[in-house]
Amino acid sequence: MPEDSAARRWLYLFLVLASTVAAVTEMTGIFQVDGFTWREIVILVLFGILFAWIASSFWLAAFGAFARFTKIDLLPLKPPSGISAARTAILMPVYNEDVARVFAGVRAIWESSGPDFDFYILSDSTNPANWVAEELQWHRLKQELGETAHIFYRHRAKNIGRKAGNIQDFCENWGQLYDYMVILDADSLMTGAALRKLVGLMDANPRAALIQAPAQLVGRHSLFARIQQFSSSVYGPVHGAGLAFLQGADGNYYGHNAIIRVHAFMQHCGLPKLPGRPPFGGEIMSHDFVEAAFLRRAGWEVWMAPDLGGSFEEPPPSLLDHLIRDRRWCQGNLQHLRIVFAQGLTLPSRLHLAMGIMSYVASPLWLLLLVFSAIDMMNYVAPAPASYIGLWPSLAHSVSYAAEMVVLVLATLVLLYVPKLLAALALLEDPVATRAHGGTSAVFRGLFWESVFSTLMAPIVMLQHSWYVLSILMGMATGWNSQTRTDRALPWDFVAGKFWPHTLIGVVATVILWRYAGGAFNWFVPLLAGMLVSIPLVVISSSPLMGLWTRRDNLFVVPSETRGLAVMDRAHALAGAHQDLAQDARQLVLEDRQVRDLHLALLSGTPQPDVSARLGVLRAQAARRDTAAFSGEDWTMILSDSEGLRALP
Amino acid sequence: MDSQSRPFETPLETLPPLAATPLPCPHPMRPQSITVWTPTRILGAALMALFTAPRILTVTPAVTRRRRA
Numbered sequence: 001m002p003e004d005s006a007a008r009r010w011l012y013l014f015l016v017l018a019s020t021v022a023a024v025t026e027m028t029g030i031f032q033v034d035g036f037t038w039r040e041i042v043i044l045v046l047f048g049i050l051f052a053w054i055a056s057s058f059w060l061a062a063f064g065a066f067a068r069f070t071k072i073d074l075l076p077l078k079p080p081s082g083i084s085a086a087r088t089a090i091l092m093p094v095y096n097e098d099v100a101r102v103f104a105g106v107r108a109i110w111e112s113s114g115p116d117f118d119f120y121i122l123s124d125s126t127n128p129a130n131w132v133a134e135e136l137q138w139h140r141l142k143q144e145l146g147e148t149a150h151i152f153y154r155h156r157a158k159n160i161g162r163k164a165g166n167i168q169d170f171c172e173n174w175g176q177l178y179d180y181m182v183i184l185d186a187d188s189l190m191t192g193a194a195l196r197k198l199v200g201l202m203d204a205n206p207r208a209a210l211i212q213a214p215a216q217l218v219g220r221h222s223l224f225a226r227i228q229q230f231s232s233s234v235y236g237p238v239h240g241a242g243l244a245f246l247q248g249a250d251g252n253y254y255g256h257n258a259i260i261r262v263h264a265f266m267q268h269c270g271l272p273k274l275p276g277r278p279p280f281g282g283e284i285m286s287h288d289f290v291e292a293a294f295l296r297r298a299g300w301e302v303w304m305a306p307d308l309g310g311s312f313e314e315p316p317p318s319l320l321d322h323l324i325r326d327r328r329w330c331q332g333n334l335q336h337l338r339i340v341f342a343q344g345l346t347l348p349s350r351l352h353l354a355m356g357i358m359s360y361v362a363s364p365l366w367l368l369l370l371v372f373s374a375i376d377m378m379n380y381v382a383p384a385p386a387s388y389i390g391l392w393p394s395l396a397h398s399v400s401y402a403a404e405m406v407v408l409v410l411a412t413l414v415l416l417y418v419p420k421l422l423a424a425l426a427l428l429e430d431p432v433a434t435r436a437h438g439g440t441s442a443v444f445r446g447l448f449w450e451s452v453f454s455t456l457m458a459p460i461v462m463l464q465h466s467w468y469v470l471s472i473l474m475g476m477a478t479g480w481n482s483q484t485r486t487d488r489a490l491p492w493d494f495v496a497g498k499f500w501p502h503t504l505i506g507v508v509a510t511v512i513l514w515r516y517a518g519g520a521f522n523w524f525v526p527l528l529a530g531m532l533v534s535i536p537l538v539v540i541s542s543s544p545l546m547g548l549w550t551r552r553d554n555l556f557v558v559p560s561e562t563r564g565l566a567v568m569d570r571a572h573a574l575a576g577a578h579q580d581l582a583q584d585a586r587q588l589v590l591e592d593r594q595v596r597d598l599h600l601a602l603l604s605g606t607p608q609p610d611v612s613a614r615l616g617v618l619r620a621q622a623a624r625r626d627t628a629a630f631s632g633e634d635w636t637m638i639l640s641d642s643e644g645l646r647a648l649p
Numbered sequence: 650m651d652s653q654s655r656p657f658e659t660p661l662e663t664l665p666p667l668a669a670t671p672l673p674c675p676h677p678m679r680p681q682s683i684t685v686w687t688p689t690r691i692l693g694a695a696l697m698a699l700f701t702a703p704r705i706l707t708v709t710p711a712v713t714r715r716r717r718a
Contacts, residue, residue, distance in 0.1 A: 120670070138669065153669040173673040270678035294681050342683045343690075602669050 005248030015059045020052040030404050039376050046369040053362050054415045061419030064242025068426040074244040075305050080200020086179035088199050093122045093166040097186040099133040104574035112567045113192030118150040122166050124159035128635035132585035135602050157606050164271055164287035175262045185256035187314040187485050189567050194310025198259040209264035209300030213311035214240045215257040218560040219568050220314050222487045224541035227453055228315040230446050230556040238423040240306030249301035250348035255288035257311045268298040274338050278477035279331045286332025293349035317487045318542035323464050330360045330468040363465030377520040438557035446556050459530035463502050490542040499534045506531025586635050603642045619644040
């Protein structure tokens with residue numbers, strides 16, 4: 001079986017390389033007629049790299065479609081047998097998240113999975129209001145579900161190592177109690193059936209250290225989110241099949257919605273600090289790829305289960321939120337430049353890391369290609385129709401390379417859009433799935449409009465990613481902010497403040513190309529259009545109203561909308577029924593005896609802050625309930641001060 | 650690497666009355682090494698292989714260690 005995966009991978013690499021060589025040869029033929037300029041050599045190199053990049057996506061989809069059409073078993077593991085005796089912890093690391101949402105998700109998963117699993121809400125929240133609200137929600141949930149529910153809550157005073165450090169802290173304290181752990185994100189949802197299947201698979205396959213259940217995007221209502229959900233639902237199965245078909249046991253880990261063998265993880269996935277300062281040194285930000293690579297290095301198997309089902313997450317509600325998240329991922333992935341050549345890693349692990357890096361580096365390369373191509377077109381000098389060699393006239397025959405250029409452009413379009421078509425065809429093979437997506441016509445309409453949207457979005461993302469890469473190369477590190485996960489229509493002025501550079505670049509580029517590029521201007525129209533409409537595109541696509549309108553028009557429909565999704569509907573209902581506290585949760589610790597007792601009980605083990613003059617002042621103010629001027633740090637100090645809280649009247 | 654083997658069976662005791670977690674069972678995770686292949690290291694490894702490989706590959710006569718009866 002591993003030999004099969006290796007043979008497929010070599011075939012895949014050969015096809016990517018062959019397509020690239022063919023395209024570069026065609027391009028070289030166009031350039032070499034009147035000799036190469038240095039600009040043309042740069043263009044050729046950039047073109048080769050980027051063509052290989054899109055060819056890799058195309059062939060991945062082609063392999064995925066082949067696997068779907070031929071119904072190949074994509075997870076060749078022994079099937080689960082019998083009832084598992086293993087102990088599994090479900091971990092939900094949270095960091096200043098919407099508290100009602102987090103606990104609604106936990107409860108919905110618990111109700112779906114039953115009492116067989118232990119749940120850990122691992123809080124790294126630095127916002128004191130979130131911290132106390134989480135404690136109250138946890139206590140309420142425990143009371144409502146009773147003693148059979150093993151739902152635990154832990155708050156870290158310092159979020160050392162961010163999410164990876166949070167998981168490591170769990171492993172170091174409670175990992176020995178469990179065979180497996182399932183890592184979730186704050187917006188993850190998994191069904192009990194999927195969780196039990198994962199546990200059964202781990203039981204039956206003792207060499208498997210990690211099984212990734214690809215998460216389908218569900219549950220948001222803005223236009224942007226609905227388009228992402230549609231893409232995930234229609235293109236995701238073919239993409240996932242392609243990955244699983246090629247990876248075999250050399251899979252990857254996406255940081256959540258995966259089951260992990262705890263002792264393998266504890267033995268091999270302790271993350272080192274990289275030498276130097278951020279953005280390239282320090283804590284490893286994108287820990288998941290590295291952990292999968294470490295497990296493979298140690299000989300464990302890492303699988304992907306594309307057909308498991310029952311694994312979900314929510315997409316960012318707007319393009320702006322999507323890009324904000326990308327800033328962190330970009331830094332994390334570029335940091336992998338320090339790891340991709342680490343000793344002992346397997347070649348597929350290196351490819352995973354390299355592709356993660358390339359997914360961001362491709363943008364500045366594309367931008368450079370466009371700039372150089374535009375300059376080259378502007379500097380094009382047509383040969384004179386007649387010149388004289390001595391006394392004899394020499395006529396220049398103009399040679400057109402339009403046909404070759406059209407071939408290249410068509411090839412690029414095929415690589416970009418045919419994977420979408422293949423995915424749609426694979427979907428249409430299943431009448432039930434087709435109906436769940438609104439029918440054949442709805443699938444093709446969705447495909448068309450998604451393609452239009454992603455084409456317009458591409459240059460905006462290119463500019464943004466290029467800036468991210470440049471800023472990271474200049475040594476500018478990013479922090480770790482919680483994500484916005486709720487639908488809201490972004491205001492025009494706010495979006496204009498963020499996206500005016502994209503619009504300005506679009507305007508300037510349009511004027512220059514219109515003035516100097518002549519007939520070549522038309523090649524740039526799709527790119528320029530995306531930049532010029534960036535502000536309205538972001539505003540309109542963030543609108544839940546537009547999302548609702550397209551839903552009524554049977555556009556971008558996904559199964560979770562047409563058939564419902566019990567675990568998601570339950571989580572939404574619970575979150576919707578949540579009543580916010582009448583009072584500031586922090587203040588309740590001071591004023592409500594029961595809340596304070598609960599907080600103190602959960603505070604055991606948290607280091608007492610050093611007694612300082614500042615703490616003395618804060619204690620006195622807290623005793624008078626004079627907290628209006630407290631900063632976030634003051635609240636954290638006073639809420640960590642168990643001695644002071646016990647002494648409160 | 651047996652999935653069924655656990656370090657030990659520990660009941661999930663909770664601290665009465667309001668413990669939010671089971672009793673910790675501390676066990677540290679060691680940071681793994683990341684030694685990058687640099688051109689110097691590749692050269693060093695190649696040289697090392699050049700010197701050590703012939704020694705490993707040298708055929709030595711077989712020696713019977715069995716005692717005569």
